[in-house]
Amino acid sequence: MKAFSCADWNDEFDGLTFDLEAGNILAYDNFKPLTLVEDPNIFKNVDSIFSVYKKLGNALPDFDLTEQKIRIGLNSKDYNLYRRYCANPSMQPILNAMIILPVLVAVFDELKRAAQEHESDAWFLSLTAVYKRRSLNFVDVLKSTDALTLAQAVMGSPITQALKSIAVALDDATEDS
Amino acid sequence: MELCYLKGDALATLKTGLQTTYEKYLTERDNSWLVDVCGENPFVKFRDVPDFELTPLDTEFDVGEVDFRNSKILYRNLHFLTPRQAADEKLWAGLCHDAFYDYVRRRWEYDKLDNLRGIKADDTIERITNRFFFNGNAREKILTNTLSKYWWAGHVFGLDGLEALGLKDFYSKLFSIASRSFMGSETLRGGFIKFLRHFNERGTQLDRDDHIRPAMIELNKVGGTIVLDCLTENEVAAIMIVHVEKIFAARQGRKI
Incomplete structure (x- = not known):
């Protein structure tokens, strides 16, 4: 492109023209990365950012934040029991409160300490996207709210849901007997 | 299967x-x-x-x-x-x-x-x-x-491009080339394959460290001043070909 000029340019460029070649850079901006988040139902389905797996050996449960999902490791006995009941809808709130809730509290504690270390992790992006849809800044919310409150809000009062499930299960058992 | x-x-x-x-x-x-x-x-x-x-x-x-x-x-x-x-x-x-x-x-x-x-x-x-x-x-x-x-070697370079890449030091060439972010551009990949073919067709063996890496560094340098994706594959290839020919000429005591 020969003798290029633009009427919208700064006055300092008045009267100036430029011969441009393919690829010449006229201006730049630091674009923010575009994040595409797949699953919008993170609060309805914690499976979208968590995975529970069997750890070899007899160690206590732990969690790992380095993969696409937050991985929760259970020893063989605990995992086999978890697998036996995790597909049962009436057991899911109880298992979520026992297993997912404490891990999510620990995750929020970790994020309060060092959110920037996890900014590119898929599970962190999912959490951020959900708060964004509620017009909230996730990092600001992290600073102003304690981890237990955050976790309970994300999971929709898991302790209450678990207690309700226990009550239903035991009341049903009482009626049957 | x-x-x-x-x-x-x-x-x-x-x-x-x-x-x-x-x-x-x-x-x-x-x-x-x-x-x-x-x-x-x-x-x-x-x-x-x-x-x-x-x-x-x-x-x-x-x-x-x-x-x-x-x-x-x-x-x-x-x-x-x-x-x-x-x-x-x-x-x-x-x-x-x-x-x-x-x-x-x-x-x-x-x-x-x-x-x-x-x-x-x-x-x-x-x-x-x-x-x-x-x-x-x-x-x-x-x-x-x-x-x-x-699979990714075949996907990044195509079956024809693999032939251009050649047997010699195949994996180390693949890793050092395909792991660079500019390989995500189809134009740059195509230009790179044309660069390899240029020398293959002339029976000239390219060394990974003496020729291929310097050519990629040169392309990266040029990319600091222009947007490489605006170039054609032939223009991308030309940047690397000229640079490697200068290397050969320098070794032979010639100037280009």
Whole structure:
């Protein structure tokens, strides 16, 4: 492109023209990365950012934040029991409160300490996207709210849901007997 | 041939449990031990494909030629994979632990225990993680896994481009080239292949360190002043060709 000029340019460029070649850079901006988040139902389905797996050996449960999902490791006995009941809808709130809730509290504690270390992790992006849809800044919310409150809000009062499930299960058992 | 991928929780169990199970990769000729470790069948069927075999290992082909041939074989037979599927650890870890378990073991000579004595457990675990699973950043991991690197070599360069890349130092060339971020551009890839072909057609052997890397550095430098994606493949190739010809000329005491 020969003798290029633009009427919208700064006055300092008045009267100036430029011969441009393919690829010449006229201006730049630091674009923010575009994040595409797949699953919008993170609060309805914690499976979208968590995975529970069997750890070899007899160690206590732990969690790992380095993969696409937050991985929760259970020893063989605990995992086999978890697998036996995790597909049962009436057991899911109880298992979520026992297993997912404490891990999510620990995750929020970790994020309060060092959110920037996890900014590119898929599970962190999912959490951020959900708060964004509620017009909230996730990092600001992290600073102003304690981890237990955050976790309970994300999971929709898991302790209450678990207690309700226990009550239903035991009341049903009482009626049957 | 049935292609299976690993279930997500089985993948996590196997990958995190290597401290306990790594010796099984060295001692077990078939993968039946996986069911004992995972407590269930760890695989899920992906799809059926016509049978195919990778390059035989007990032949005169050296490692570079094995990798070169396997890139063409695997990509030709699994060309239907989308990039997203091909970036999924569950798929490649599944193939490494199922359909190609024996092949991957023999490729790394895990069937020859004498060669592994004296190697530290941590080193062995690191290598098993790299070869049977994914390890490293987004680009490294797909180019390090034994099988996924073959598919991605075919996908990044195309079957014709693999011929241009050539046998010599095949894997180290593949890794150093394909792991660069500019390889994500089709124009730059095409220009790079044309650069290689230019010298191939003239019977000139290019060395990875003396010619190919300097050419890529030069392209990167030019990319600091112009947007390379605006160029044509021929223009991209020309930048690298001119630079390498200057290198040859300098060695011969000529000026261009």
